[in-house]
Amino acid sequence: MRxxxxxxxxxxxxxxxxxxxxxxxxxEGAKVVVTDLAIDQGSAVAEEITDTGGQAHFVKLDVSSEVxxxxxVSETISIYGQIDILVNSAGISGSxxxxxxxxxxxxxxxxxxxxxxxxxxxxxxxxxxxGRGSIVNISSISAFVGQAxxxxxxxxxxxxxxxxTKSAAVQFAADGIRVNSVHPGIMPPMKDAMMSADxxxxxxxxxxxxxQREGRVEEVAYANxxxxxxxxxxxxxxxxxxxxxxLAI
Ligand SMILES: NC(=O)c1ccc[n+]([C@@H]2O[C@H](COP(=O)([O-])OP(=O)(O)OC[C@H]3O[C@@H](n4cnc5c(N)ncnc54)[C@H](O)[C@@H]3O)[C@@H](O)[C@H]2O)c1
Numbered sequence: 001m002r003x004x005x006x007x008x009x010x011x012x013x014x015x016x017x018x019x020x021x022x023x024x025x026x027x028e029g030a031k032v033v034v035t036d037l038a039i040d041q042g043s044a045v046a047e048e049i050t051d052t053g054g055q056a057h058f059v060k061l062d063v064s065s066e067v068x069x070x071x072x073v074s075e076t077i078s079i080y081g082q083i084d085i086l087v088n089s090a091g092i093s094g095s096x097x098x099x100x101x102x103x104x105x106x107x108x109x110x111x112x113x114x115x116x117x118x119x120x121x122x123x124x125x126x127x128x129x130x131g132r133g134s135i136v137n138i139s140s141i142s143a144f145v146g147q148a149x150x151x152x153x154x155x156x157x158x159x160x161x162x163x164x165t166k167s168a169a170v171q172f173a174a175d176g177i178r179v180n181s182v183h184p185g186i187m188p189p190m191k192d193a194m195m196s197a198d199x200x201x202x203x204x205x206x207x208x209x210x211x212q213r214e215g216r217v218e219e220v221a222y223a224n225x226x227x228x229x230x231x232x233x234x235x236x237x238x239x240x241x242x243x244x245x246x247l248a249i
């Protein structure tokens with residue numbers, strides 16, 4: 001068991017890569033705090049884990065709320081007594097029909113840039129006291145390149161996640177805390193995706209990937225598992241693409 005006795009908080013764990021990561025971490029022995037805005041779906045993920053013999057607990061958490069973060073951390077400590085791992089997977093799609101929409105810019109920065117900052121603000125003091133911790137921030141290939149169908153707020157916010165990760169890695173390495181980012185490529189569309197639903201646009205995007213297919217959520221979950229585990233004990237501040245070669249071209 002690669003995460004035996006570890007406690008992991010996972011955001012956006014009601015769906016997609018967050019849900020897959022929660023299931024995989026629990027199967028590797030972690031006690032998983034499944035968090036999301038979506039109460040029914042998030043509770044269902046936690047229940048599935050406990051029904052199959054794992055340990056999990058659902059907490060409603062809006063990643064852009066400082067108060068929610070404080071509550072989630074204190075609930076985790078009161079139930080499981082420690083926090084060893086944080087995976088930030090929560091998010092909303094970057095596709096928007098109006099590429100110059102201001103609300104979209106604000107939403108993207110709020111959820112990704114601010115949300116990831118608030119998460120680290122909440123858990124790092126606990127990890128510092130324990131002298132250990134691993135944080136995995138899900139960014140995107142969109143932190144490296146622009147894309148015609150993606151609002152620039154998404155690229156900018158994912159870029160902020162990439163650099164905030166490195167900043168935290170450097171600042172807290174001496175406390176035994178590792179912080180890394182994972183960069184998924186073209187994956188199954190996000191829950192709220194609009195434009196990626198266009199099958200022709202999606203076919204063209206997939207044809208441009210060296211691996212000639214979209215990624216699977218568990219392929220990101222396995223990258224998260226490696227970085228979260230002690231197997232990656234000397235790895236911090238890296239950016240790991242899981243993209244079928246998208247960024248290698
Ligand atoms: N799917 C893709 O194509 C793709 C590609 C690259 C990167 N990513 C990134 O991977 C991560 C996971 O994406 P996914 O495909 O699993 O998406 P998803 O839509 O399946 O899951 C995202 C989850 O985040 C939750 N969420 C949304 N806003 C929230 C908030 N304010 N607070 C808490 N939870 C919130 C949603 O309820 C949902 O359950 C995201 O950060 C996304 O930007 C996705």
